[in-house]
Amino acid sequence: MAQVLIVGSGGREHAIAKTMLASPQVTTVFCAPGNPGMVADQVQLVAIDELDLAGLIAFARKQKIDLTFIGPEAPLAAGIVDAFLAADLAVFGPPQAVAQLESSKAFAKQFMQRNGIPTADYRLFHDHVAALAYSEQAPLPQVIKVDGLASGKGVTVAVDHPMAADALAQAFETTDTVLIEQFMSGFEFSQMVLVGGNRYSLLPTAQDHKRLLDHDEGPNTGGMGAYSPVPQITPDIIQETIQRVIVPTLAGLSREGLCFNGVLYVGGILTSKGVQVVEYNLRLGDPETQIILPQVTSDFYQAIQDLMAHQQPRLTWQEGETYLGVVLAAPGYPSSPKLGVAVPTIVGADYAGVWGKPGQLVSAGGRVMLVSAHAADLATAQRRVYAQLERVLTGDLIFRTDIGAKGMGSMANPGSPA
């Protein structure tokens, strides 16, 4: 029987923990540091920060953990997998050299360029004056990206030149590497793949909603809701994504000596030129994971073990239903979320930025929980989630009211701000 350690504290980690606990092989799931919203699902919290690599290694050793699964990007970028492997501990996640595909947008763009992977044209700048001069004569909209991790918030889609100039000024306050990309117009989707050396296994497609407000307005966030699978991403488009993106990405990494076990997340966009890559992540997406993992119908723990042994996993998924989740956030999110706002207890929800006792949770961060439902069609899944929110929500939490609208064709998809 197995014990699993999940590193991270958000809704994604809550969903991974529940999926691991559903395995007949898993007796105990620890989450470091986790959050008190997980306790009702028998997840054991461990008070070790996700960046305390030495503390996590000591815990995994002492507790005889069979598998550590890394949720968020920050510990991956800090080299947690390299540290676990050096300590001879089983860990699912990419080493730091591979995690750069997410932690450095410049690295990712250069990798895509040298491996012929379709993506938007871009220019890289280390100098504010040169960036501004380029931006002033480049076509609009422009996508301005800070190089480095920014929890989905380091990106601005500038629709006019003053907005681009402001974004560049802000970007160069925090970094000396900034990208200016051509804006891609199309239908965005997330295609994640579990990777074990040269084996891989696709997860169902999903679509995130990165903007704070309905109709894709307002600032970028970590993600305000998602649904899965995405009806517009047909089997043909999935095949195209495999052939044009996933296979060449894994082959390119392998050629460059960067084989890994972990997750490849393709932030894709379906454009008039076919599937293009908006971004890579090297971990499961949040909030997509919360509505994808409940679709697993086989032993997820065994699938991860198979991948770590570089064998093809037998991973099966439900077919015929759509899963939809809506993120609830503290007022003021993303710039200054209010702390201490009451957070409801909802069975089956995935909790994130909360503290307090189970049953008396309050906000401790921006996104606090995700509420989901599934049904035979997207419209019914959407209705179920919003009906539930109407029944239980009394406080100040904020959420979008149009999650799933693009999948139903009732809202245009304006493009690629990720």
Ligand code: GLY
């Ligand atoms: N859903 C986007 C992300 O996890 O970065």
